[in-house]
Amino acid sequence: MMQAIKIGLEIHVAIPTKTKLFCACAAYNEQEPNMSVCPICMGFPGSKPMLNAKALEIAKSVANALHSDMAKTVSFERKVYFYPDLPKSFQITQLSNPVSKGGFIELQGQNKVRIRRIQIEEDPAKILREEDYSLIDFNRSGRPLLEIVTEPDISGIEDLKEFMGEMKSILYYLGIDINAELKADVNISGQGERVEVKNVTGMKNMINAALFEIKRQEAARNSGTAISKETRSYDEAKMATMPMREKESDEEYGIIYEPDLGEYSIESIPVLEPVYASRIAKELAAKHSASEKLIMEQIMFDKNALQLINKFAGMYKINTVVSAIEALKKYNKVLDNAKFESLLMAISKNMFVSGKTIEAIEQGKAIEAGPEIDESLIDSAINSMLSENKGLLRDYGGNPKVFNFVIGQIAKKYNASPRYISTRLNILLPKFVAGKED
Numbered sequence: 001m002m003q004a005i006k007i008g009l010e011i012h013v014a015i016p017t018k019t020k021l022f023c024a025c026a027a028y029n030e031q032e033p034n035m036s037v038c039p040i041c042m043g044f045p046g047s048k049p050m051l052n053a054k055a056l057e058i059a060k061s062v063a064n065a066l067h068s069d070m071a072k073t074v075s076f077e078r079k080v081y082f083y084p085d086l087p088k089s090f091q092i093t094q095l096s097n098p099v100s101k102g103g104f105i106e107l108q109g110q111n112k113v114r115i116r117r118i119q120i121e122e123d124p125a126k127i128l129r130e131e132d133y134s135l136i137d138f139n140r141s142g143r144p145l146l147e148i149v150t151e152p153d154i155s156g157i158e159d160l161k162e163f164m165g166e167m168k169s170i171l172y173y174l175g176i177d178i179n180a181e182l183k184a185d186v187n188i189s190g191q192g193e194r195v196e197v198k199n200v201t202g203m204k205n206m207i208n209a210a211l212f213e214i215k216r217q218e219a220a221r222n223s224g225t226a227i228s229k230e231t232r233s234y235d236e237a238k239m240a241t242m243p244m245r246e247k248e249s250d251e252e253y254g255i256i257y258e259p260d261l262g263e264y265s266i267e268s269i270p271v272l273e274p275v276y277a278s279r280i281a282k283e284l285a286a287k288h289s290a291s292e293k294l295i296m297e298q299i300m301f302d303k304n305a306l307q308l309i310n311k312f313a314g315m316y317k318i319n320t321v322v323s324a325i326e327a328l329k330k331y332n333k334v335l336d337n338a339k340f341e342s343l344l345m346a347i348s349k350n351m352f353v354s355g356k357t358i359e360a361i362e363q364g365k366a367i368e369a370g371p372e373i374d375e376s377l378i379d380s381a382i383n384s385m386l387s388e389n390k391g392l393l394r395d396y397g398g399n400p401k402v403f404n405f406v407i408g409q410i411a412k413k414y415n416a417s418p419r420y421i422s423t424r425l426n427i428l429l430p431k432f433v434a435g436k437e438d
């Protein structure tokens with residue numbers, strides 16, 4: 001029998017601050033290697049770290065958005081190990097006193113994925129491996145990272161995708177681009193002991209690594225092999241996980257209190273208001289009887305789209321607002337509210353909106369309203385298109401995309417929106433097919 005799959009994550013994302021976590025060096029720049037460095041981020045003896053309050057503000061805002069219990073004071077630990085990318089021989093991280101503990105992200109269907117803890121830590125330097133030597137770039141050394149640890153509440157690949165989509169959207173609205181530097185440890189147990197896949201980079205690889213592990217563990221179980229607790233790595237090219245040399249567990253690292261930073265009160269640090277785009281999409285869809293998915297597609301990762309929908313959804317049909325936003329995205333345009341309203345008016349008249357239409361609106365020209373779209377004219381055009389294209393009907397097989405080209409032609413000819421024509425087509429097609437069978 002299949003056992004329940006449990007996935008837990010340790011997610012690392014870059015905190016977008018101007019300067020590094022413990023010094024005044026620029027955190028992100030495209031300069032040559034080792035240009036954004038100082039004695040602190042190169043770990044010179046005697047240098048002392050100074051905490052970046054902005055990094056704490058962003059970390060607190062994430063904790064707040066994920067309903068996590070905020071600490072009043074934070075402190076730091078030194079995780080001691082020797083590696084060339086870490087010349088001071090320890091990484092400053094948080095263990096006993098992180099930014100927050102607990103929390104959750106809500107998924108559809110009342111599912112919740114609990115958060116265990118949220119902490120900040122510094123990134124080590126970057127090692128560039130060449131044929132027979134290695135180079136070290138300290139530009140990355142000391143960049144602030146946010147680590148979010150979940151409980152093993154993710155119950156499969158679909159859950160994982162949804163969870164990461166929610167996380168990505170919540171972080172997007174707090175100014176964090178998860179794609180910039182997403183690294184995760186993915187823990188999977190389904191058929192016995194917990195297997196940890198270390199250092200998986202990017203969302204796509206996280207999903208593929210989990211997929212591979214679920215199948216591997218199932219196959220092992222079906223053949224009667226026990227799954228042992230182990231650490232594995234993910235090979236992106238082979239899309240497979242493989243055993244990794246056992247590294248020390250946290251208990252085996254030398255961990256000591258970081259005396260240079262001490263206790264740091266974070267109570268007075270402000271938080272940014274969270275935005276839960278999927279919840280907003282659900283509410284808008286219910287209120288305006290529209291498709292939740294369609295609204296989600298527009299607003300999950302687009303502040304501007306959310307602002308436009310909030311402003312205009314009461315005044316125009318929400319599908320009209322969504323179509324207008326789609327048109328702006330398609331032609332890569334931004335309009336102010338007054339000009340956006342001209343676009344809304346054109347679309348609500350079922351007009352065909354081209355790049356030229358939007359350019360005209362941009363330049364403040366009056367839009368050629370054209371004749372009101374005549375439904376019977378469009379219907380007869382569709383019917384004659386269906387009679388003339390028996391080949392398309394044969395290829396149709398439930399896939400309306402085969403009609404896209406003809407829809408485009410009719411749209412142009414009558415200056416009507418393709419969406420309107422495809423709506424009419426969906427109504428006329430079954431009647432047409434039924435008529436044929438008589």
Ligand SMILES: [Zn+2]
Pocket residue numbers: 020023024025036037038039040041042142
């Ligand atoms: Zn520095």
